Amino acid sequence: MRETGLTAGTEAGFRLKEWIFTTDHKRIAVLYMIGSFAAFLLAGLMAMLMRTELASVGPTLTDNPTNYNVWLYFHGAAMILGYQIPAVTGYFANYYVPLMIGAKDVAFPRLNAMSVWLFWMGIVVALLTFVIPDPPDIMWTGYPPYSIITEGNTAFYTFAVLLIGFSSIAGGVNFLTTIIRMRAPGVTWGKLNMFIWCLMAAFVIQLIFVPILGDAVIMLSMDKYLGTHFFDVAAGGSPLLYENLFWFYSHPAVYVILLPAMGVLFEIVATFSKNRIFNYKGAVYGGVWGTVGLSGVVWVHHLYVSGTAEWLVLIVVFTTLLISVPVGLLFISMVGTLYKGAIDYKTPMLYAAGFLFLFLIGGLTGIPNAMSAIYIHIHGTQWIVAHFHYVMAVSVTSAIIGGTYYLWPKLTGKMYSETLGKLGFSLFFLGVNLTFGPWLYLGYKGMPRRSYDYSQFPEFEPLQRFITYGSYLIFAAALVVLASWIHSLAKGERASANPWGSRSLEWTHTQSPPPPGNFEEPVNLPEDWDPYDYAGNR
Amino acid sequence: MENRITSHEAQWHTSVWPLVISVGILFLGPLAFSFHFVYKNPFLTTLALGIGAPLILLSIAGWAKEGVEDVHRYSEGHGIWAMPVFILPEALLFVGFFAAYWYLRFTAPAWPPPGTPEIPHVIPLIMTIILISSSIAIHIAEKRLEEDNYPGFITWLAVTIALGVLFLCLKGYEWSELFHEGFSPSTNMFFTIFFSLTGFHGSHVLVGIGLFLCALIPAFWGKASKPFVTASSIYWHFVDVIWLFVVSQVYFL
Numbered sequence: 001m002r003e004t005g006l007t008a009g010t011e012a013g014f015r016l017k018e019w020i021f022t023t024d025h026k027r028i029a030v031l032y033m034i035g036s037f038a039a040f041l042l043a044g045l046m047a048m049l050m051r052t053e054l055a056s057v058g059p060t061l062t063d064n065p066t067n068y069n070v071w072l073y074f075h076g077a078a079m080i081l082g083y084q085i086p087a088v089t090g091y092f093a094n095y096y097v098p099l100m101i102g103a104k105d106v107a108f109p110r111l112n113a114m115s116v117w118l119f120w121m122g123i124v125v126a127l128l129t130f131v132i133p134d135p136p137d138i139m140w141t142g143y144p145p146y147s148i149i150t151e152g153n154t155a156f157y158t159f160a161v162l163l164i165g166f167s168s169i170a171g172g173v174n175f176l177t178t179i180i181r182m183r184a185p186g187v188t189w190g191k192l193n194m195f196i197w198c199l200m201a202a203f204v205i206q207l208i209f210v211p212i213l214g215d216a217v218i219m220l221s222m223d224k225y226l227g228t229h230f231f232d233v234a235a236g237g238s239p240l241l242y243e244n245l246f247w248f249y250s251h252p253a254v255y256v257i258l259l260p261a262m263g264v265l266f267e268i269v270a271t272f273s274k275n276r277i278f279n280y281k282g283a284v285y286g287g288v289w290g291t292v293g294l295s296g297v298v299w300v301h302h303l304y305v306s307g308t309a310e311w312l313v314l315i316v317v318f319t320t321l322l323i324s325v326p327v328g329l330l331f332i333s334m335v336g337t338l339y340k341g342a343i344d345y346k347t348p349m350l351y352a353a354g355f356l357f358l359f360l361i362g363g364l365t366g367i368p369n370a371m372s373a374i375y376i377h378i379h380g381t382q383w384i385v386a387h388f389h390y391v392m393a394v395s396v397t398s399a400i401i402g403g404t405y406y407l408w409p410k411l412t413g414k415m416y417s418e419t420l421g422k423l424g425f426s427l428f429f430l431g432v433n434l435t436f437g438p439w440l441y442l443g444y445k446g447m448p449r450r451s452y453d454y455s456q457f458p459e460f461e462p463l464q465r466f467i468t469y470g471s472y473l474i475f476a477a478a479l480v481v482l483a484s485w486i487h488s489l490a491k492g493e494r495a496s497a498n499p500w501g502s503r504s505l506e507w508t509h510t511q512s513p514p515p516p517g518n519f520e521e522p523v524n525l526p527e528d529w530d531p532y533d534y535a536g537n538r
Numbered sequence: 539m540e541n542r543i544t545s546h547e548a549q550w551h552t553s554v555w556p557l558v559i560s561v562g563i564l565f566l567g568p569l570a571f572s573f574h575f576v577y578k579n580p581f582l583t584t585l586a587l588g589i590g591a592p593l594i595l596l597s598i599a600g601w602a603k604e605g606v607e608d609v610h611r612y613s614e615g616h617g618i619w620a621m622p623v624f625i626l627p628e629a630l631l632f633v634g635f636f637a638a639y640w641y642l643r644f645t646a647p648a649w650p651p652p653g654t655p656e657i658p659h660v661i662p663l664i665m666t667i668i669l670i671s672s673s674i675a676i677h678i679a680e681k682r683l684e685e686d687n688y689p690g691f692i693t694w695l696a697v698t699i700a701l702g703v704l705f706l707c708l709k710g711y712e713w714s715e716l717f718h719e720g721f722s723p724s725t726n727m728f729f730t731i732f733f734s735l736t737g738f739h740g741s742h743v744l745v746g747i748g749l750f751l752c753a754l755i756p757a758f759w760g761k762a763s764k765p766f767v768t769a770s771s772i773y774w775h776f777v778d779v780i781w782l783f784v785v786s787q788v789y790f791l
Binding site for chain 2: 124153207221225230
């Protein structure tokens with residue numbers, strides 16, 4: 001066909017109308033991608049502001065702690081709600097699902113378009129933070145009683161969560177229906193791509209737990225603006241109730257992000273090592289669904305020091321340690337897929353390898369956090385911040401960026417420059433380790449989190465400054481990655497239908513980029529088809 | 539026919555309504571709420587409502603029109619599968635409120651808190667009977683549609699909507715009586731729970747009525763999407779069942 005680049009169409013040229021009113025899953029994926037990467041860059045900019053503030057003792061950029069709180073609010077809320085969740089459950093989900101199961105589109109294309117626009121409205125609400133008087137200053141957690149007594153606009157926080165939450169629920173309903181009902185003949189449950197399994201699990205978690213977060217933030221705004229007393233101690237309410245409702249969702253939310261991110265990496269690892277998925281059944285039933293099963297019984301480990309009963313703490317120490325078993329199964333399955341594979345270290349594979357390293361550090365630093373006795377020492381320190389940046393922030397970013405490089409030829413019909421790709425990865429990998437490695441040590445030594453100043457701990461200044469430089473390197477990496485994509489759009493070579501030699505449907509059965517309707521003719525697969533059938537390739 | 543399909547597939551599908559309804563929700567939700575409750579600016583509140591509400595109503599109408607005319611040829615009966623999936627998070631929304639209710643009730647020194655009056659049980663009983671009748675009515679309406687008996691379908695669907703509206707009127711009456719006696723959500727923890735749960739349920743009844751209106755209006759032109767009607771009726775039965783949980787916990791336990 002004649003299409004080129006992101007403007008792929010039956011007629012060449014970019015037509016705005018076909019983009020903003022689109023109901024096509026591939027274009028909706030691009031809308032999600034642009035929105036989530038914009039959120040990533042903005043939230044990253046907030047991180048740069050905070051890091052610069054911390055580069056020296058005393059006020060550096062600002063002498064107003066509320067400014068720092070607003071940056072912190074925006075950084076956390078936008079990274080999780082605006083970047084990671086939409087990137088994996090919006091962008092990758094939209095692009096991959098219909099292509100991987102051999103469908104023309106999702107079950108409800110217009111609902112799908114509404115999902116992406118509600119997400120964008122959430123971004124608009126987040127951006128309005130910078131122009132409205134009294135912006136929200138309540139971190140991404142919105143804990144009462146501060147969120148109720150603050151001058152800040154807590155309603156914006158509530159509505160940002162509700163908009164993105166509803167968008168996510170609509171997406172979950174849409175994609176689960178699509179996967180259940182629209183698989184092409186031959187795409188059986190036993191042969192689904194790992195990404196599809198991981199995504200289904202993520203959406204099941206979303207459907208069960210997002211409503212509870214919705215309840216929490218609805219009660220929050222009702223308390224603040226409509227006079228109810230859910231979290232008002234004076235009238236018999238309980239802030240602890242909010243913390244429980246909040247973490248009941250927000251802990252499983254890490255699996256909502258992690259599982260599809262691992263799904264993206266499974267595709268990369270299988271393709272670039274030309275190998276079957278090691279222990280496929282164990283990874284699916286034990287790893288993916290085991291994680292879902294345990295995800296709802298670990299949230300109390302966020303409340304060890306909030307006055308939780310001791311018997312409950314003991315149980316949760318156990319369940320929290322237990323969840324490393326299914327997650328470990330997935331990790332081993334990924335490593336096992338590399339074993340005896342013909343590994344080709346293209347840029348996406350480098351990011352996958354980077355993930356394995358970063359996630360391992362993140363996972364191992366999580367074990368002490370689960371143990372309540374050790375946790376009391378590290379609670380509220382930068383150790384926690386460094387831990388969840390390793391396990392979630394930079395690991396998953398590795399998957400999202402690597403996954404985008406992997407998808408790039410299919411998405412745009414162009415090849416990217418391996419040199420720029422590898423340069424970006426090197427800067428990224430170096431930057432995150434130079435930042436969050438020393439950060440773990442800093443936290444272990446007792447540096448408190450969420451502080452805009454550390455006058456009591458002047459001895460930390462050299463290390464803080466070092467970390468700030470490391471974080472600048474991450475930002476530079478992001479710019480190099482962005483530049484490599486722009487370079488590819490402008491000068492990239494035409495990509496073939498299957499440049500990686502993958503066996504999965506989205507590469508083997510349609511061109512790059514796919515036309516409207518995805519496949520030239522209805523997909524009908526033979527009995528022995530398998531998305532990871534590399535036996536003949538080695 | 540084959541040709542039409544091919545030329546259809548070769549184009550990028552579009553619909554204006556998803557974007558329009560999202561913009562409407564932005565104005566009606568975060569903006570109108572903030573202008574009223576946070577910034578207390580009546581002019582901007584009215585403006586936001588005036589932009590948001592028409593956009594949403596227009597989009598719903600346009601969306602439904604595309605649906606019954608099937609311009610995108612989407613209707614493959616997925617709705618019947620999707621609605622139960624959607625009901626899962628809907629049910630959990632209520633479970634979250636129920637959990638909060640029992641947590642607060644168990645940690646309260648006395649329940650109901652001092653100063654809580656006896657709430658009459660007659661109205662909720664009538665409301666329960668009305669809602670159960672409406673579930674039967676929508677079931678009959680579905681049967682009539684299966685027989686392609688449009689007048690029968692319209693009649694029973696209208697009966698369902700009327701019962702739903704009557705339910706909301708009774709709820710409104712009960713609330714206004716309480717307000718007149720000086721009780722509000724901020725009175726005490728009981729009324730916080732009472733108004734939240736019944737109000738939250740009422741908003742779901744409203745959504746159900748909205749879905750039925752989207753089925754009723756095109757039916758006058760002899761158009762109806764059977765999967766849509768089935769999916770809406772599944773939703774209505776769900777709202778009905780949830781009411782049994784709400785009414786038993788709020789009024790009788």
